[in-house]
Amino acid sequence: MTNQEIFDTLKATYGGAIGSFHEQGGSAYMKRTSSYADIVEYSQIAQICQYLRDEPTLEFDNLNCLSCDDNGDKTLSVIYHMESLKFKHHFAFKVTVPIDHPVVPTVTRVWASANWHEREGWDMIGIQFHGHPDLRRILLDDDWEGHPLRKDYKEPEFYRGMKVGY
Amino acid sequence: MSELFNRTMTTIAPAPVKIIPAERVEPNRIKTEEMILNVGPQHPSTHGVLRLEAVLDGELVIDVIPHLGYLHRCFEKHCEAMTYPQVIPYVDRMDYLAAMNSEHGYALAVERMMGIEVPEKVEFIRVLFAELQRIASHLVAVGTFGLDVGAFTPFLYCFRDREDILEMFEKTCGARLLYNYIWVGGLSHDLHPDVLKMCRDFVKKNRATHAEVNNLLTFNKIFVERTINIGILKPDVAINCGASGPMLRGSGVKWDLRRDDPYSIYDRFEFDIPVGTGKMGTVGDCFDRHWVRMLEWEQSLNIIEQILEQYPQDDKTDVQKAVPKRIKPAIGEIYSRTENPRGELGYYISSKDGINPARVKVRSPAFVNLSLLPIISRGYMMADLIIILGSIDIVLGEVDR
Numbered sequence: 001m002t003n004q005e006i007f008d009t010l011k012a013t014y015g016g017a018i019g020s021f022h023e024q025g026g027s028a029y030m031k032r033t034s035s036y037a038d039i040v041e042y043s044q045i046a047q048i049c050q051y052l053r054d055e056p057t058l059e060f061d062n063l064n065c066l067s068c069d070d071n072g073d074k075t076l077s078v079i080y081h082m083e084s085l086k087f088k089h090h091f092a093f094k095v096t097v098p099i100d101h102p103v104v105p106t107v108t109r110v111w112a113s114a115n116w117h118e119r120e121g122w123d124m125i126g127i128q129f130h131g132h133p134d135l136r137r138i139l140l141d142d143d144w145e146g147h148p149l150r151k152d153y154k155e156p157e158f159y160r161g162m163k164v165g166y
Numbered sequence: 167m168s169e170l171f172n173r174t175m176t177t178i179a180p181a182p183v184k185i186i187p188a189e190r191v192e193p194n195r196i197k198t199e200e201m202i203l204n205v206g207p208q209h210p211s212t213h214g215v216l217r218l219e220a221v222l223d224g225e226l227v228i229d230v231i232p233h234l235g236y237l238h239r240c241f242e243k244h245c246e247a248m249t250y251p252q253v254i255p256y257v258d259r260m261d262y263l264a265a266m267n268s269e270h271g272y273a274l275a276v277e278r279m280m281g282i283e284v285p286e287k288v289e290f291i292r293v294l295f296a297e298l299q300r301i302a303s304h305l306v307a308v309g310t311f312g313l314d315v316g317a318f319t320p321f322l323y324c325f326r327d328r329e330d331i332l333e334m335f336e337k338t339c340g341a342r343l344l345y346n347y348i349w350v351g352g353l354s355h356d357l358h359p360d361v362l363k364m365c366r367d368f369v370k371k372n373r374a375t376h377a378e379v380n381n382l383l384t385f386n387k388i389f390v391e392r393t394i395n396i397g398i399l400k401p402d403v404a405i406n407c408g409a410s411g412p413m414l415r416g417s418g419v420k421w422d423l424r425r426d427d428p429y430s431i432y433d434r435f436e437f438d439i440p441v442g443t444g445k446m447g448t449v450g451d452c453f454d455r456h457w458v459r460m461l462e463w464e465q466s467l468n469i470i471e472q473i474l475e476q477y478p479q480d481d482k483t484d485v486q487k488a489v490p491k492r493i494k495p496a497i498g499e500i501y502s503r504t505e506n507p508r509g510e511l512g513y514y515i516s517s518k519d520g521i522n523p524a525r526v527k528v529r530s531p532a533f534v535n536l537s538l539l540p541i542i543s544r545g546y547m548m549a550d551l552i553i554i555l556g557s558i559d560i561v562l563g564e565v566d567r
Contacts, residue, residue, distance in 0.1 A: 025498060064408075112403075117534075149243055149525075
């Protein structure tokens with residue numbers, strides 16, 4: 001199935017929870033793998049992912065990547081790229097949340113691979129994945145302040161008495 | 167002392183083990199107090215700076231908690247201040263054992279964003295170097311896996327042959343480890359005229375090394391006994407947890423991006439995709455992962471031979487012909503992936519129509535593969551944990567980025 005067809009299937013099943021479809025240009029590869037849909041009702045993400053994984057015509061059994069991004073306009077987003085090893089088709093969707101309440105439901109129960117990706121998202125961008133079994137910082141120290149990949153991040157002058165800047 | 171021993175024997179019921187330790191635990195075992203053992207961060211068997219917090223019951227591993235970040239440089243933040251070509255040296259420093267492959271993936275991602283077609287000759291050189299680097303990386307993986315088990319000699323054999331590969335790279339681009347060789351749209355230098363001959367000699371010599379390492383290590387009885395039936399990863403678990411590369415194929419899943427989502431000119435070459443079959447023990451055990459690496463090494467040699475046959479020697483195209491003057495992709499996002507020696511290396515690049523990327527996120531194969539360590543090592547012995555970690559083949563530069 002092409003991205004557009006998968007999007008139509010999803011739209012028919014979940015209706016209002018799914019926003020618009022963003023087709024990516026550049027090259028045929030980019031169009032095939034990276035075109036994404038917006039999810040408006042992000043409380044339903046886990047159900048939508050479950051559907052994508054278990055529906056026999058879709059079977060998205062592999063979550064390739066879960067990336068978090070700061071859009072720079074007081075919103076954060078999470079992008080899910082997935083593929084099916086059986087049908088070799090791709091799909092991606094994006095969730096955008098306000099920076100002052102960055103809560104997104106976890107998908108670790110659907111794909112276990114999301115576990116560390118979500119921890120990294122919390123560590124670097126500061127998105128709280130609701131229901132995550134072990135949401136600790138992963139790359140930075142537990143007592144580090146702030147989330148470095150946010151656009152408004154200012155690095156601390158000192159960390160445990162050591163100078164940070166160089 | 168004997169009194170204590172008897173009392174323990176009679177009053178304590180069979181150990182209520184938290185996580186199913188499978189068939190390795192005897193039913194009437196004496197439960198001891200749980201102990202936490204820190205392995206690393208400075209320990210040769212962690213292959214870099216990784217700390218494992220192992221919860222032990224006697225010698226039995228109840229749980230493992232990996233602590234990462236000792237090598238974290240946040241190169242993703244640096245990328246936001248760099249132009250697209252300036253990112254390439256950073257990408258090198260991720261997986262320092264397979265820098266060519268990382269560059270290849272990054273260059274492809276940007277080319278796919280801009281719709282650049284590179285000359286055929288460039289594709290040949292890229293694939294040739296990617297496969298040589300894959301062999302170099304597998305040589306280190308196999309050699310250090312031998313070290314983890316206690317075999318020192320194969321490691322030296324592997325490094326001797328890796329030297330030849332590095333020499334070819336050095337002749338061509340001047341660097342031995344971190345190359346900045348594959349550029350967006352081309353290469354930094356043309357292939358050195360000696361390299362093709364060196365490559366032919368290397369293939370011949372390396373086939374002998376392959377057989378030698380098999381004799382010395384793979385079919386050594388001690389090695390086999392140490393690596394079979396431990397760290398078993400079932401195929402459905404592997405897919406759900408996002409394993410890729412030899413880790414996934416070791417579990418018997420035939421999935422290789424070079425064949426299943428071909429890039430560059432991989433669709434022109436014939437090669438097999440080796441999968442784990444439980445050759446000595448169970449499907450998906452440590453031996454299978456090692457064996458898949460050994461077979462992949464052979465397949466890479468086959469690809470190199472085909473490249474040497476088909477290489478357009480009279481083609482005098484400038485390797486920088488397709489390099490754009492100004493790299494500025496249109497607004498858009500891409501997730502582009504290639505097959506690294508360790509698995510699926512993905513780049514998520516978001517462009518907001520500037521000369522530097524708005525966001526670069528790397529899905530590094532070693533990072534995701536390492537997240538499986540707790541799942542596959544519970545219920546085995548402490549000594550097996552080291553072997554299981556070795557069979558995952560992590561590079562901390564890539565895990566921590």
